[in-house]
Amino acid sequence: MITKMRRKLIQFKERGLYIAPADTYIDPWRPVDRAVITHGHSDHARRGHKAYLCHHDSVNILKYRLGDDIKVEGVAYEQVIDINGVKISLHPAGHIIGSAQIRVEYKGEIWVVTGDYKIEDDGLATAYEPVKCQHFITECTFGLPVFKWKTQDIIINEINEWWSENVSLGRPSVLSSYALGKAQRVINSVNHDIGPILTHGAVENTNEVLRNSGIAIKDTIRVTLETDKSLFNKALIIATGSGINSSWLNKFKNASIGIASGWMMMRGARRRRAADRGFVFSDHADWTGLNDAIKSTGAEYIYPTHGYTNVFSQWLNEQGYIASPVETEYEGEVVE
Amino acid sequence: MKSFAALFQELDRTTKTTAKVKSLAKYFDKASDTDKIWTIALFTHRRPKRNVKTSLLREWAAEQAGIPLWLFEESYHIVGDLAEAISLIIEDGSEESEKSLTSYIHELINLKDQDEAAKKEYVLQAWQSMNQAERFLFNKLLTGGFRIGVSSKLIVKALSKSTGQEENVISHRLMGNWDPATTTFEELILSESGLDEISKPYPFYLAYAIEDDPATLGNTSDWQAEHKWDGIRGQVILRQGEIFVWSRGEELVTDKYPEYEKLKDYLTDNIVIDGEILAYKAGKPLPFNVLQKRIGRKKVGKKLLNDCPVILMAYDLLEYDGQDIRTKATSERRAVLESILKDVPQEIPIRLSPVIAFSNWEELKHIRAQSRELDCEGLMLKRKSSEYKIGRKKGDWWKWKVDPMNVDAVMLYAQRGHGRRANLFTDFTFAVHNEEGDLVPFAKAYSGLTDKEFKEITAWVKKNTRERFGPVCSVNPELVFELAFEGIAESTRHKSGIALRFPRILRWRKDKNINEINTLTDLKKLLTK
Numbered sequence: 001m002i003t004k005m006r007r008k009l010i011q012f013k014e015r016g017l018y019i020a021p022a023d024t025y026i027d028p029w030r031p032v033d034r035a036v037i038t039h040g041h042s043d044h045a046r047r048g049h050k051a052y053l054c055h056h057d058s059v060n061i062l063k064y065r066l067g068d069d070i071k072v073e074g075v076a077y078e079q080v081i082d083i084n085g086v087k088i089s090l091h092p093a094g095h096i097i098g099s100a101q102i103r104v105e106y107k108g109e110i111w112v113v114t115g116d117y118k119i120e121d122d123g124l125a126t127a128y129e130p131v132k133c134q135h136f137i138t139e140c141t142f143g144l145p146v147f148k149w150k151t152q153d154i155i156i157n158e159i160n161e162w163w164s165e166n167v168s169l170g171r172p173s174v175l176s177s178y179a180l181g182k183a184q185r186v187i188n189s190v191n192h193d194i195g196p197i198l199t200h201g202a203v204e205n206t207n208e209v210l211r212n213s214g215i216a217i218k219d220t221i222r223v224t225l226e227t228d229k230s231l232f233n234k235a236l237i238i239a240t241g242s243g244i245n246s247s248w249l250n251k252f253k254n255a256s257i258g259i260a261s262g263w264m265m266m267r268g269a270r271r272r273r274a275a276d277r278g279f280v281f282s283d284h285a286d287w288t289g290l291n292d293a294i295k296s297t298g299a300e301y302i303y304p305t306h307g308y309t310n311v312f313s314q315w316l317n318e319q320g321y322i323a324s325p326v327e328t329e330y331e332g333e334v335v336e
Numbered sequence: 337m338k339s340f341a342a343l344f345q346e347l348d349r350t351t352k353t354t355a356k357v358k359s360l361a362k363y364f365d366k367a368s369d370t371d372k373i374w375t376i377a378l379f380t381h382r383r384p385k386r387n388v389k390t391s392l393l394r395e396w397a398a399e400q401a402g403i404p405l406w407l408f409e410e411s412y413h414i415v416g417d418l419a420e421a422i423s424l425i426i427e428d429g430s431e432e433s434e435k436s437l438t439s440y441i442h443e444l445i446n447l448k449d450q451d452e453a454a455k456k457e458y459v460l461q462a463w464q465s466m467n468q469a470e471r472f473l474f475n476k477l478l479t480g481g482f483r484i485g486v487s488s489k490l491i492v493k494a495l496s497k498s499t500g501q502e503e504n505v506i507s508h509r510l511m512g513n514w515d516p517a518t519t520t521f522e523e524l525i526l527s528e529s530g531l532d533e534i535s536k537p538y539p540f541y542l543a544y545a546i547e548d549d550p551a552t553l554g555n556t557s558d559w560q561a562e563h564k565w566d567g568i569r570g571q572v573i574l575r576q577g578e579i580f581v582w583s584r585g586e587e588l589v590t591d592k593y594p595e596y597e598k599l600k601d602y603l604t605d606n607i608v609i610d611g612e613i614l615a616y617k618a619g620k621p622l623p624f625n626v627l628q629k630r631i632g633r634k635k636v637g638k639k640l641l642n643d644c645p646v647i648l649m650a651y652d653l654l655e656y657d658g659q660d661i662r663t664k665a666t667s668e669r670r671a672v673l674e675s676i677l678k679d680v681p682q683e684i685p686i687r688l689s690p691v692i693a694f695s696n697w698e699e700l701k702h703i704r705a706q707s708r709e710l711d712c713e714g715l716m717l718k719r720k721s722s723e724y725k726i727g728r729k730k731g732d733w734w735k736w737k738v739d740p741m742n743v744d745a746v747m748l749y750a751q752r753g754h755g756r757r758a759n760l761f762t763d764f765t766f767a768v769h770n771e772e773g774d775l776v777p778f779a780k781a782y783s784g785l786t787d788k789e790f791k792e793i794t795a796w797v798k799k800n801t802r803e804r805f806g807p808v809c810s811v812n813p814e815l816v817f818e819l820a821f822e823g824i825a826e827s828t829r830h831k832s833g834i835a836l837r838f839p840r841i842l843r844w845r846k847d848k849n850i851n852e853i854n855t856l857t858d859l860k861k862l863l864t865k
Contacts, residue, residue, distance in 0.1 A: 144407075144410070144411045144414060145401060145403050145407060145408075145411055145425055146411045146414075146415055146421060146424040146425055147424075148424075148427075265424065266414075266415055266416075266420070266758055266759065267348070267417065267420055267472075267755075267756075267758075268415070268416050268417070268753075268754070268755055268756050268757060268758025268759060269758065269759060271348075271485070271755070271756040272756045272757070272760075272787060274351050276349055276350060276351075277349055308410075308414070310804070311407065311410045314406075314407075315403075315404075315407055318404065
């Protein structure tokens with residue numbers, strides 16, 4: 001007797017995660033006709049697709065990063081789109097502004113693709129919400145039990161203290177973080193009474209895009225040739241990873257360099273970058289967060305992507321899930 | 337522990353030497369004398385004995401964190417440091433202890449005679465009463481080499497700053513066999529005479545590799561040339577009728593080289609000789625891998641003594657008649673050394689490292705080119721008027737090694753690194769083709785590439801892994817590297833039948849593929865040279 005294996009609703013293809021009955025991809029890494037995008041980071045929102053679908057808050061980000069001429073449609077969280085009988089909806093992922101988990105339902109089967117996500121409400125991105133499903137494709141960038149985050153308040157306090165100390169020593173504080181997401185998270189949470197916040201061009205451009213979309217980002221000053229240099233020693237200067245590795249940094253004599261990243265949990269990663277300070281500050285779920293998120297979906301089938309996928313899958317299998325790692329081209333959190 | 341952890345955090349947060357010295361000096365100004373002594377001891381590799389097996393620590397950490405042991409092991413490989421991995425995996429307890437560094441160290445020493453259950457109870461309780469930074473340091477005390485980016489040079493500078501004593505004096509005082517458990521800060525650093533210890537060695541003077549043409553050194557008549565012997569550096573102390581032998585790593589190795597006992601009977605007392613511990617037979621040095629058989633051995637049997645006898649190849653004299661003569665000129669010290677060794681009979685295991693006569697630099701270049709035939713690493717150049725300095729200093733002593741040998745090989749295995757290279761694949765095993773065309777691993781190397789290259793290779797390894805064996809991945813044999821090495825010897829311990837001396841990566845040959853690498857036959861040809 002021949003039993004026919006039912007095809008998976010979401011398949012792992014050359015070009016990305018493919019919803020066959022809807023002929024639609026999620027975060028594809030090669031050009032396709034129709035792409036649903038979880039969020040605006042460049043390893044998830046790539047160039048060259050004929051049509052993009054994403055959350056309203058991501059629309060301007062995608063246009064800014066991929067070009068004004070892209071064909072992009074914005075939807076609200078939980079708004080259901082029907083394509084050939086496949087119900088697709090976006091749900092808050094808490095990773096950055098506009099980030100979404102993608103829920104896909106077809107003939108009673110429910111899949112969720114997380115993109116990147118974090119559990120803690122950062123006050124800027126719409127907070128993560130668990131979505132019930134049977135199949136859960138989850139990132140696991142920090143899927144090892146050594147990664148456990150402290151709360152945002154504690155880390156922001158550390159940043160404030162470091163910045164204040166630098167001000168008292170008369171030296172600039174340069175903080176490296178992602179231009180989209182973490183930078184604004186820092187800008188909106190640190191104590192602006194300490195001094196002004198200056199920004200690298202890549203960060204400020206993103207700030208402008210978000211402000212123009214009606215998102216409240218606190219005051220910042222773009223660093224240009226005309227910027228009053230006397231501000232430097234009092235300022236928190238938000239840079240990108242590539243910014244702190246370039247001659248741009250030479251503007252700020254005697255600066256203390258900080259890096260905000262989950263990888264700063266590991267001393268080796270911190271020392272490799274020759275940074276003065278590492279702040280363990282991530283837009284991804286930590287070990288506890290990943291495990292709690294998986295549990296709250298009620299899913300039986302788990303597909304860990306980008307991260308320590310083999311190790312994490314083995315762990316999940318021992319916990320009674322049916323887990324298998326999936327190769328993707330997402331990068332998770334990168335420090336340069 | 338809190339103030340020690342705060343010190344460590346300050347040191348760890350800066351790469352600037354001046355800032356580190358400042359933090360250390362500030363700590364030395366405030367810390368208790370016993371904390372000071374233990375801090376000095378830890379940073380100069382005088383850690384208390386390990387009283388708990390690391391395999392037990394791993395089990396306890398996994399158990400405490402509620403995870404399977406394999407998951408702990410995986411995490412450890414990625415963190416790249418056992419003490420750190422444990423410190424991260426254990427959650428902070430509710431109460432923090434105010435115990436001092438000294439109290440913790442005493443408690444760890446006292447664990448020696450306790451049973452496993454008591455050790456476990458103590459360690460788990462300690463983990464719970466610390467924050468992560470303290471837990472990391474506590475684990476460093478428990479697990480092994482206390483290497484955390486502070487050199488003994490920094491300690492010397494900081495102590496000098498804190499006490500107002502000269503660096504040279506402090507540097508000498510920190511040498512030797514003092515025991516932090518019984519030595520006071522007063523005795524070690526402050527007292528007029530210092531510890532009156534007859535075994536105390538002098539800090540070694542180390543040479544830099546010469547980068548320019550030696551002709552830039554000026555007049556040949558100002559320089560003394562010697563062979564660079566391929567053994568290990570040693571200092572032999574004869575004081576009050578006793579002999580002490582120190583290795584460069586400040587390890588007392590007298591018992592490992594019993595041959596030297598004879599020196600007591602033929603040399604004048606109260607002298608300190610600097611030289612090379614060298615495997616030597618029938619008037620000739622033996623290759624380094626012969627000596628290697630003795631380096632690791634605590635006890636040496638008759639057969640080993642017979643197969644790998646050692647001599648001291650003497651090249652400098654630091655103390656004569658109980659007087660420190662390091663500030664005298666190299667030529668003067670040499671003259672005294674020669675007079676001491678003049679009448680020593682052949683059967684006594686000491687030789688005078690000969691001075692090489694040469695009239696111009698060109699001639700010396702030719703002599704250097706013959707070093708390998710003499711089983712030497714190259715030449716040493718010493719300025720005749722120079723004093724004997726402390727540590728690695730430029731200007732007066734230069735090593736001028738022969739050019740290394742090269743081989744093109746393919747990467748077969750990759751392993752994650754430790755410390756600042758954690759979570760990067762940095763340790764590689766390389767292979768060449770044997771006569772049947774199979775790949776045979778023959779060397780491991782982990783230095784010579786930039787961080788950027790390691791990052792690129794790490795990304796490649798992740799995509800090209802065939803099999804995983806714990807921290808080691810076997811990879812598709814595609815990436816070709818040019819390796820450099822100092823020597824090659826036959827080896828029965830390696831599948832390839834050869835062992836390389838100091839292999840390192842010279843460059844990544846992106847222009848070559850696996851069909852263009854060297855063969856085992858190529859390598860074996862170098863053996864006969």
